[in-house]
Amino acid sequence: xxxxxxxxxxxxxxxxxxxxxxxxxxxxxxxxxxxxxxxxxxxxxxxxxxxxxxxxxxxxxxxxxxxxxxxxxxxxxxxxxxxxxxxxxxxxxxxxxxxxxxxxxxxxxxxxxxxxxxxxxxxxxxxxxxxxxxxxxxxxxxxxxxxxxxxxxxxxxxxxxxxxxxxxxxxxxxxxxxxxxxxxxxxxxxxxxxxxxxxxxxxxxxxxxxxxxxxxxxxxxxxxxxxxxxxxxxxxxxxxxxxxxxxxxxxxxxxxxxxxxxxxxxxxxxxxxxxxxxxxxxxxxxxxxxxxxxxxxxxxxxxxxxxxxxxxxxxxxxxxxxxxxxxxxxxxxxxxxxxxxxxxxxxxxxxxxxxxxxxxxxxxxxxxxxxxxxxxxxxxxxxxxxxxxxxxxxxxxxxxxxxxxxxxxxxxxxxx
Amino acid sequence: xxxxxxxxxxxxxxxxxxxxxxxxxxxxxxxxxxxxxxxxxxxxxxxxxxxxxxxxxxxxxxxxxxxxxxxxxxxxxxxxxxxxxxxxxxxxxxxxxxxxxxxxxxxxxxxxxxxxxxxxxxxxxxxxxxxxxxxxxxxxxxxxxxxxxxxxxxxxxxxxxxxxxxxxxxxxxxxxxx
Numbered sequence: 001x002x003x004x005x006x007x008x009x010x011x012x013x014x015x016x017x018x019x020x021x022x023x024x025x026x027x028x029x030x031x032x033x034x035x036x037x038x039x040x041x042x043x044x045x046x047x048x049x050x051x052x053x054x055x056x057x058x059x060x061x062x063x064x065x066x067x068x069x070x071x072x073x074x075x076x077x078x079x080x081x082x083x084x085x086x087x088x089x090x091x092x093x094x095x096x097x098x099x100x101x102x103x104x105x106x107x108x109x110x111x112x113x114x115x116x117x118x119x120x121x122x123x124x125x126x127x128x129x130x131x132x133x134x135x136x137x138x139x140x141x142x143x144x145x146x147x148x149x150x151x152x153x154x155x156x157x158x159x160x161x162x163x164x165x166x167x168x169x170x171x172x173x174x175x176x177x178x179x180x181x182x183x184x185x186x187x188x189x190x191x192x193x194x195x196x197x198x199x200x201x202x203x204x205x206x207x208x209x210x211x212x213x214x215x216x217x218x219x220x221x222x223x224x225x226x227x228x229x230x231x232x233x234x235x236x237x238x239x240x241x242x243x244x245x246x247x248x249x250x251x252x253x254x255x256x257x258x259x260x261x262x263x264x265x266x267x268x269x270x271x272x273x274x275x276x277x278x279x280x281x282x283x284x285x286x287x288x289x290x291x292x293x294x295x296x297x298x299x300x301x302x303x304x305x306x307x308x309x310x311x312x313x314x315x316x317x318x319x320x321x322x323x324x325x326x327x328x329x330x331x332x333x334x335x336x337x338x339x340x341x342x343x344x345x346x347x348x349x350x351x352x353x354x355x356x357x358x359x360x361x362x363x364x365x366x367x368x369x370x371x372x373x374x375x376x377x378x379x380x381x382x383x384x385x386x387x388x389x390x391x392x393x394x395x396x397x398x399x400x401x402x403x404x405x406x407x408x409x410x411x412x413x414x415x416x
Numbered sequence: 417x418x419x420x421x422x423x424x425x426x427x428x429x430x431x432x433x434x435x436x437x438x439x440x441x442x443x444x445x446x447x448x449x450x451x452x453x454x455x456x457x458x459x460x461x462x463x464x465x466x467x468x469x470x471x472x473x474x475x476x477x478x479x480x481x482x483x484x485x486x487x488x489x490x491x492x493x494x495x496x497x498x499x500x501x502x503x504x505x506x507x508x509x510x511x512x513x514x515x516x517x518x519x520x521x522x523x524x525x526x527x528x529x530x531x532x533x534x535x536x537x538x539x540x541x542x543x544x545x546x547x548x549x550x551x552x553x554x555x556x557x558x559x560x561x562x563x564x565x566x567x568x569x570x571x572x573x574x575x576x577x578x579x580x581x582x583x584x585x586x587x588x589x590x591x592x593x594x
Contacts, residue, residue: 277515284512287505323477325469414459 021391028384031377036106038374043110043119048357049367050374051120055107057378059207059349060230061386062100063223066199067231068093069158070224072165073188073195076181082260084410085252085400089238091169092393093231094162096386101155103382107206108151112144122361123212134213134290142212150205154198161191166393169401176403199224207349211356214294218279222352225272230345232268233338236261238390240331240338248399255329256413262328265341269322273315293364297355302369306351314344423546423594424450424566425577427586432458435561438584439464442563445580449566453547453556472533479529480522487518549593564592 038050072090075083111117111124118125123142129135135142164187172180200220208219236258242249283291298307318341327333355366401407429435435458442450443466452458452465491514495501500508511518535541547553547564556562563586565577574591581589 281512281515285504285506323473325473412459 019391019395021388021395024384024391025388026384028381028386028388030381031384032103032381035374035377035381038377039106039110042374043114043116046116048119049372051107051110052354052357052367053372053374054103054378054382055120055206056346056349056353056375057382058100058103058107059353060346060379061096061382062202063227063345063349064230064234065094065096065100065386066158066195067227067229068235069097069162069165070192070195070199070228071231071235073161073192076165076185076188077192079185079406081406081409082257082413084404084406085249085257085413086235086239086261087404088169088397088400089235089242090231091166092390092397093235093238094158095166095389095393097155097158097162099385099389100382101159103385104151104155108148112148121209121212123209128361129212132213138212142209147205150201154202157194157198161187161195165191169404170397172404173398173402178405181405196220196224199227207353210353211294213290214356215291216279216283216294218275218282221275222272222279225268225275226345226348228268229265229272229341232261232265233341233345236265236334237338237342240335242399243331252400252411254413257410258331258334259325259328260413262322262334265337266319266322266328269315269318269341273319276310276315294356297358297364297366298351300355300366303351303355303366306347306369310344310348310351314341314348318344421594422567422574423549423592424564424569424572425574425581426547426550426562426564426590426592427581427584428588429561429563429586432561434585435563436461436464438563438586441584442565445571447565447569447571449569449572451547451564451566453562453564455557455559455561458561471537472530475533475536476526476530479532480526482529483521483523483525484518486525487514487521490514490521491517546592546594550590552588567594 035050035054039054042048042050068090071083072087072094074080075087075090107120110119111121116125118128123129123135124144165184168180168184168187171177200223203220203223207223208214208216239249239253239257239261241247243253280295283295297303318337321327321337327337350369354369357367359365359367400410404410427438429438432454435452435454439452439461443464452461454461488511492509495503495514496509502508506513547556547562550556552560563581565572565581567574571577578589
């Protein structure tokens with residue numbers, strides 16, 4: 001009863017405040033347009049860096065969106081109680097897929113319609129790679145028609161799943177009928193399998209295939225682990241922001257929830273390290289040039305320090321930090337580690353995407369590491385649009401799933 | 417004589433709510449050697465009792481660190497020091513190829529020391545405890561919520577503590593033999 005009053009009170013109070021969503025939308029669009037101008041200028045000058053900035057940032061927000069989608073579905077499939085309070089924030093987050101799908105269109109335009117199809121993904125340039133033995137061996141997968149169909153299938157599926165999970169959850173807010181929970185569980189059950197497969201294929205299509213010569217069976221799992229880490233850190237920040245200065249989630253998002261989020265973050269830190277290391281370990285032990293070149297390129301120049309940063313910063317420091325109980329329950333300490341994880345998640349994507357675009361195609365010369373101004377505009381551009389989509393969804397629904405059968409359990413969640 | 421063989425006093429409580437209140441009173445009174453016996457887990461009771469977090473993670477960390485160091489040492493000693501052997505063109509020692517050994521030993525010793533730490537901190541194995549001597553002990557595994565205050569507590573006084581237990585709402589107050 002008191003919960004309902006708080007939640008509706010928070011919603012009633014929000015129109016009085018300044019509506020930030022429009023500011024984020026316009027800011028995001030302006031920066032995105034600047035980014036696209038950069039991509040165009042780079043394209044006319046034969047410089048791929050601005051386009052790669054956009055691709056890195058697209059992957060960043062896509063990974064967080066996919067992580068949130070998976071977290072929502074995992075919540076439903078396991079019938080978990082404690083995370084019900086957090087679930088609504090995830091449902092706001094997964095509203096970004098249609099917009100991300102649109103942001104991807106420039107890459108398709110360059111690859112399919114421009115005079116230089118191999119600008120982003122080299123294998124699109126048939127004349128350049130036709131004699132490549134490895135291209136011929138992988139031709140069955142690297143098809144242009146298949147790529148386009150896959151794009152529509154991935155985004156179609158994610159948008160459909162996100163739409164279903166969001167509408168059912170909102171419908172339950174009105175009538176409190178448990179049948180919506182059952183429907184969400186149903187869609188989550190097939191959705192997890194679908195998302196696992198499409199996420200793997202998408203990471204291969206859009207990130208790994210930049211270097212189509214390479215082999216790795218771990219890549220999809222790596223992207224999954226990275227996505228989950230990014231999404232968990234972002235969700236924790238969003239929830240903490242909403243309890244800041246008696247925000248709307250005060251009294252609902254409690255220490256137990258924060259602690260449990262911290263525990264899953266720890267688990268996925270280990271999982272990410274396990275996957276990333278396994279990939280390195282297998283390639284190191286097998287020691288075949290067809291595979292090792294990928295890592296050799298990433299030991300050139302500043303990329304060496306990025307690699308070490310990923311090992312010791314993204315894994316070791318985060319792992320030891322999150323082992324300690326107090327670091328998981330103090331808001332300020334969690335904010336620190338969430339920002340830390342997000343930063344290194346970004347570097348991880350740089351590490352995976354940028355060196356694969358070789359500076360000289362026929363030689364193993366990776367693009368040097370640098371944060372260009374186009375990365376920042378793309379980060380702000382796509383970020384503004386994602387924030388707008390989040391706030392728009394936030395404004396149009398209750399702060400928590402009010403009539404979810406497990407909301408009481410979640411509000412009473414006791415953790416230590 | 418009677419005081420020597422008294423383990424402490426026990427009192428029963430109506431429901432988890434009154435139990436929780438009583439536990440808070442005991443905590444605030446400053447008792448150290450006391451315990452609550454419930455047939456089911458009562459959420460929040462550890463806070464009401466003022467219990468600190470378990471120290472088991474400390475054992476886990478020590479075990480894990482030992483395992484990691486042992487694993488590293490084994491790989492280095494066997495492959496690079498005692499009998500240097502080149503396998504697959506790899507260096508004699510590197511943190512990469514023996515990592516599974518280091519990792520597995522970390523997990524193994526961390527898990528074993530967690531269990532050992534739990535046993536040590538719990539005082540297990542222990543086949544007998546004075547609270548079991550109460551005639552109706554079986555009831556505490558069924559529907560009775562009980563608080564026991566031990567005579568070893570510095571604040572314990574057989575008369576005053578009895579009155580205190582009555583004050584906080586305890587019924588069926590009984591003395592437990594050691």
